Amino acid sequence: MAIIPVAATINDLPEVILSVIFSFLSDVRSRNRLSLVCRRFRALERATRTSLALRGNARDLHLIPRCFGSVTHLDLSLLSPWGHALLSPAASSLDPNLLARRLRVAFPLVTSLVVYARSARSLQVLAPQWPGLRHVKLVRWHQRPQSQPAGDDFFPLFEHCHSLSTLDLSEFYYWTEDLPPVLQASPGLAKSLTKLDLLTTSFTEGFKDDEIRTITEACPNLKQFLVACRFDPRLIGFVGDEVLLAIAANCPKLTLLHVADTSSFWNTRGDPEDNGFTAEDARISRAGLIDFFSGLQFLEELVLDVCQNVRDSGLALEVLARRCPKLRALKLGQFHGLCAAVGSQLDGIALCQGLESLSIKNSADLTDMGLIEIARGCCRLRKLHIYGCKGITVKGLRTLACLLHRTLVDVSISCCKNLDAKASLQALEPICERIQRLHIDCVWGNLDDSGGGYHNFDMIDSIEHDNDIDEDEYEYERRSRKKYKFDFDAMANTSYDGVGLWSSKSWDRLEYLSLWIAVGELLSPLTMAGLEDCPNLEEIRIKIEGDCRRRSKPMEREFGLSSLTIYPKLTKMVLDCKDTIGYVLTAPAGQMDLSLWERFFLNGIGILSLDELDYWPPQDQDVNQRSLSLPAAGLMSECITLRKLFIHGTAHEHFMNFFLPMPNRRDVQLRGTYYPAPENDTSTEMRVDSCCRFEDALNSRRIDD
Structure with missing residues (x-):
C-alpha cells in the first residue's frame, strides 16, 4: 500500500524558529491576529512580545497580564482613569505599592518605561521596582503642584535608576528650574545620559541661557539634545551666540540637536501676506554660527527654529556642509539668505x-x-x-x-x-x-x-x-x-476634466494626507483640486483653525467629511479642532455656539469606514472648556466600524453612553492631552466613577473578533 506524503506546515517548525519568526513582527494587530490561530501560536506570541501599552483600569489588579515576560518597553501613561496618579485616592483605595509589585512580577525585564506622573508619588513607587531602567518618558498635562519642592519629580528616578541613559520630558509639564539642580546633584547619572528631550510643548518661556549651560555642563556625553528656549533678545535669559557655543563645547558628541523657540509650538498659522521678517533680529551672528557648526562634527540631525531673524546665513551653512559631513536632516526657522542662487x-x-x-x-x-x-x-x-x-x-x-x-x-x-x-x-x-x-x-x-x-x-x-555630478x-x-x-507639452493639447487637471493622474503611493483648513471653509473641494484618485490612502489628519465668533453661520449643512468616501482604504482619521475657538453657552443672538459648529464639522462622518478616530473638540478659551457636545456624540456614534475612539477633552457621562451600542468598539478613552488639562471635573462631566461605570459597560459586551 502506497504511503501518501503529507505536506509540511508551519506547525512542523521547531519552536525556536517560530519564536524568531514571531519576533520580527512589530505590528500590534498582526501579532494579535496571529495569537488567535491556536494555543501554541498564542503562547509564542506572548513570549516574544517586547513592547506593551497597558490600557486597563488601575483598580483591576487581577487583570494585569502575566504572560508577557519578555516585555522590555512598558507604557503606563494610558491607564484609566486617564491622568490620575497610579492608585491615587481619587482612583482607588488600594495600596499603590501593591500595584507596583504586581507590575514588577508581571514585567521583570522592563528597561524602558512611559508613565503619567501627575505627582511625584508615582515615581517614588515605580522607580525602585526596575533599577535597571535605561529609557524613561514622563507624561503630565496637568499643572505642576505649586507646593511641590523643586526637583521632587526627578529625585526618585535619579536615586534608584543608575543606568538611565534617556530621559524624555517632551510631554511633561514642570518648571525649568526643577531640572538643573537635580542634574548637578547626581553627576554620575548626568554623565551617563546620552539623550535628553526638553522640548516641552507646554512651556511659555523655555529654558534660560544659564540653565542650558548648567544642563550641558552636567551632561557632557549627550548624543541627542532637544531643548525649548527663547531667542528674543528683548527677554531675560534669551539664547544667542554664547549659548550655542556652550552647547557645542560642552557636548561635542552630539548627533542630534534640536533648539526651538517656544513660540514655534503655537499651532496658529501665520499670515501668508506677512513680509517674512520679524521686528527683532536674533543675537546669532554669522561668525557665531560658523564656530558653532565647527564644533559639532558628528551631527546627523539639526533643528534651529529661531523665530527671530538670522540674516545672511548662506556662508555659515557652507561651513555646516563641510564640518558636518554626516548631516542628514536639517530644519531652519527664520533663516534668511540660505543661498545666493546666482549663476550655476x-x-x-x-x-x-x-x-x-x-x-x-x-x-x-x-x-x-x-x-x-x-x-x-x-x-x-x-x-x-x-x-x-x-x-x-x-x-x-x-x-x-x-x-x-x-x-x-x-x-x-x-x-x-x-x-x-x-x-x-x-x-x-x-x-x-x-x-x-x-x-x-x-x-x-x-x-x-x-x-x-x-x-x-x-x-x-x-x-x-554642476561639475561635481557624474556625466552618466x-x-x-x-x-x-x-x-x-x-x-x-502633449498633455497641453488634450482635454481637461473640467477643473484644470488631468483625471488620469493617480496618487498611487499616498498613504498619509495632512490638511489645514480655516474655520467656515468646506472640505468638499479637495477632490476637485486634484486629489480624487488616492487608492492607498490610509490615514488623514485635518486641522481646523480659526475664531468661530467672527464667522457667520455656514451656508452648507456639513463641512464635507462625506466626500472622503472616495478613498477606499481610509481607516484612520485625526480631526483636530483644538485651535477652533467659539462660545460654549454664551453665544450672542445670531451667533452659533460650539455645539452647532461641531454638528457642522462632523456631519457625514457616519458613512466613513473608519477604524480609529482621534478627536480634539473646539474650545471656549474664556473658561478653558474643551468638552464633547451632544451633537458630536450622536454623530460619532454613527461610525459603526470604529474600533478605537480617543476624545482629547471631557464629556458628560450620558453622552459617552451613546458609544456603547457600537458593535466594533474596542477602546474608548477621554484624554486631556492639552495644557492645562482640567484639574477638577465638574459635577456633570466624566469623573472617576463615571469612567469606571462606562468601562465596565464597554467591557461587558460580547466582542466577536
Whole structure:
C-alpha cells in the first residue's frame, strides 16, 4: 500500500524558529491576529512580545497580564482613569505599592518605561521596582503642584535608576528650574545620559541661557539634545551666540540637536501676506554660527527654529556642509539668505549634499531659483517641508519636483502665499505617483481656472549641471527632463476634466494626507483640486483653525467629511479642532455656539469606514472648556466600524453612553492631552466613577473578533 506524503506546515517548525519568526513582527494587530490561530501560536506570541501599552483600569489588579515576560518597553501613561496618579485616592483605595509589585512580577525585564506622573508619588513607587531602567518618558498635562519642592519629580528616578541613559520630558509639564539642580546633584547619572528631550510643548518661556549651560555642563556625553528656549533678545535669559557655543563645547558628541523657540509650538498659522521678517533680529551672528557648526562634527540631525531673524546665513551653512559631513536632516526657522542662487555655482545650503530631510520655515528671501539650486545640490532629499515662504511659486516647486523625482516621497507645503491647494498639487503633479506623505493647505482659490502652472518646464533646460555630478548621472537627468517636457507639452493639447487637471493622474503611493483648513471653509473641494484618485490612502489628519465668533453661520449643512468616501482604504482619521475657538453657552443672538459648529464639522462622518478616530473638540478659551457636545456624540456614534475612539477633552457621562451600542468598539478613552488639562471635573462631566461605570459597560459586551 502506497504511503501518501503529507505536506509540511508551519506547525512542523521547531519552536525556536517560530519564536524568531514571531519576533520580527512589530505590528500590534498582526501579532494579535496571529495569537488567535491556536494555543501554541498564542503562547509564542506572548513570549516574544517586547513592547506593551497597558490600557486597563488601575483598580483591576487581577487583570494585569502575566504572560508577557519578555516585555522590555512598558507604557503606563494610558491607564484609566486617564491622568490620575497610579492608585491615587481619587482612583482607588488600594495600596499603590501593591500595584507596583504586581507590575514588577508581571514585567521583570522592563528597561524602558512611559508613565503619567501627575505627582511625584508615582515615581517614588515605580522607580525602585526596575533599577535597571535605561529609557524613561514622563507624561503630565496637568499643572505642576505649586507646593511641590523643586526637583521632587526627578529625585526618585535619579536615586534608584543608575543606568538611565534617556530621559524624555517632551510631554511633561514642570518648571525649568526643577531640572538643573537635580542634574548637578547626581553627576554620575548626568554623565551617563546620552539623550535628553526638553522640548516641552507646554512651556511659555523655555529654558534660560544659564540653565542650558548648567544642563550641558552636567551632561557632557549627550548624543541627542532637544531643548525649548527663547531667542528674543528683548527677554531675560534669551539664547544667542554664547549659548550655542556652550552647547557645542560642552557636548561635542552630539548627533542630534534640536533648539526651538517656544513660540514655534503655537499651532496658529501665520499670515501668508506677512513680509517674512520679524521686528527683532536674533543675537546669532554669522561668525557665531560658523564656530558653532565647527564644533559639532558628528551631527546627523539639526533643528534651529529661531523665530527671530538670522540674516545672511548662506556662508555659515557652507561651513555646516563641510564640518558636518554626516548631516542628514536639517530644519531652519527664520533663516534668511540660505543661498545666493546666482549663476550655476552651488552655494549656501545647496552644498549640504548629503541631506535626506529638509525643512525651511519663514525664509523671506527664498525664491524659485533658490529652491531650484537646493534641488540641484541636495539631490538625495526624500522629505521636504516648506512653511511661510512667500517668494516660492508653482514654477519653482514644479521644477524642484522634476529634479527630485526619483527620491522625494514626503512633501509639506504650508502658509505660502503663492501656493494654495490647487497650485501645490499642480506643482507636485510630476511626482504624484511617488509621494507617500503629503500636507497642503485647503486654500481653494479659483478651482475653475485651468490656466497656470502647466508649461513651466522651460526653466529646467536652462539649469546647468554642476561639475561635481557624474556625466552618466547628468545624461540620465537630461533625458528625464526631456521626457517630462514632452509629456506635458502633449498633455497641453488634450482635454481637461473640467477643473484644470488631468483625471488620469493617480496618487498611487499616498498613504498619509495632512490638511489645514480655516474655520467656515468646506472640505468638499479637495477632490476637485486634484486629489480624487488616492487608492492607498490610509490615514488623514485635518486641522481646523480659526475664531468661530467672527464667522457667520455656514451656508452648507456639513463641512464635507462625506466626500472622503472616495478613498477606499481610509481607516484612520485625526480631526483636530483644538485651535477652533467659539462660545460654549454664551453665544450672542445670531451667533452659533460650539455645539452647532461641531454638528457642522462632523456631519457625514457616519458613512466613513473608519477604524480609529482621534478627536480634539473646539474650545471656549474664556473658561478653558474643551468638552464633547451632544451633537458630536450622536454623530460619532454613527461610525459603526470604529474600533478605537480617543476624545482629547471631557464629556458628560450620558453622552459617552451613546458609544456603547457600537458593535466594533474596542477602546474608548477621554484624554486631556492639552495644557492645562482640567484639574477638577465638574459635577456633570466624566469623573472617576463615571469612567469606571462606562468601562465596565464597554467591557461587558460580547466582542466577536
